[in-house]
Amino acid sequence: xxxxxxxxxYLIKTRGQQVTLSCSPISxxxxxSWYQQTPGQGLQFLFEYFSETQRNKGNFPGxxxxxxxxxxxSEMNVSTLELGDSALYLCASSGGVKGEQYFGPGTRLTxx
Amino acid sequence: xxxxxxxxxxxxxxxxxxxxxxxxxxNTAFDYFPWYQQFxxxxxxxxxxxxxxxxxxxxxxxxxxxxxxxKQFSLxxxxxxxxxxxxxxCAASQTSGSRLTFGEGTQLTxxx
Numbered sequence: 227x228x229x230x231x232x233x234x235x236y237l238i239k240t241r242g243q244q245v246t247l248s249c250s251p252i253s254x255x256x257x258x259s260w261y262q263q264t265p266g267q268g269l270q271f272l273f274e275y276f277s278e279t280q281r282n283k284g285n286f287p288g289x290x291x292x293x294x295x296x297x298x299x300s301e302m303n304v305s306t307l308e309l310g311d312s313a314l315y316l317c318a319s320s321g322g323v324k325g326e327q328y329f330g331p332g333t334r335l336t337x338x
Numbered sequence: 339x340x341x342x343x344x345x346x347x348x349x350x351x352x353x354x355x356x357x358x359x360x361x362x363x364x365n366t367a368f369d370y371f372p373w374y375q376q377f378x379x380x381x382x383x384x385x386x387x388x389x390x391x392x393x394x395x396x397x398x399x400x401x402x403x404x405x406x407x408x409k410q411f412s413l414x415x416x417x418x419x420x421x422x423x424x425x426x427x428c429a430a431s432q433t434s435g436s437r438l439t440f441g442e443g444t445q446l447t448x449x450x
Binding site: 257269271274284318320321326330331332 | 372374379380381382383384387427429433434435436437438439440441442443
């Protein structure tokens, strides 16, 4: 099976802009979670989608949003970018009996 | 109550030695404890996971020890190899597919 894919892999944006990141889960997985990874804060949970519904949300401002499509692919959007949003954004999919989460390679976002 | 504390922050081990990383949690609702390995430029990869109904789980050179009463768990890497040099994260969640709370990470270096 192909793993979790994320596009784009790298992005450079300017403060105030918005950005959309995409995630394709492992085939058959219906749950997609997003995490932010920074040197200072580590790995932090953003939100989880299951069957096109947000099932859980972390402690991030409303500028961070997401959605999931009927084919389980997911997107996350960050509006009005701030310098502190520079991070590696990771998507994880889970499904099957064990429900383990498998991560994609991430999207490296740099805000200048 | 959602925190997971991980130690040490960094670890240097000689080839063939045993690497030990420890984690402690507070939330007694946590029911699933995975360990992830991350190489630079890659997403975290699931190594091994355990549930509280067992005290130890072994997969190859990797062993998780779990102490439910102390709310602690640890990763042991036997016969450590230079290729094991990476950052290791412990995590916890209430179910296997749900929101993961991560430890701060341990940077392991295995010297040849």
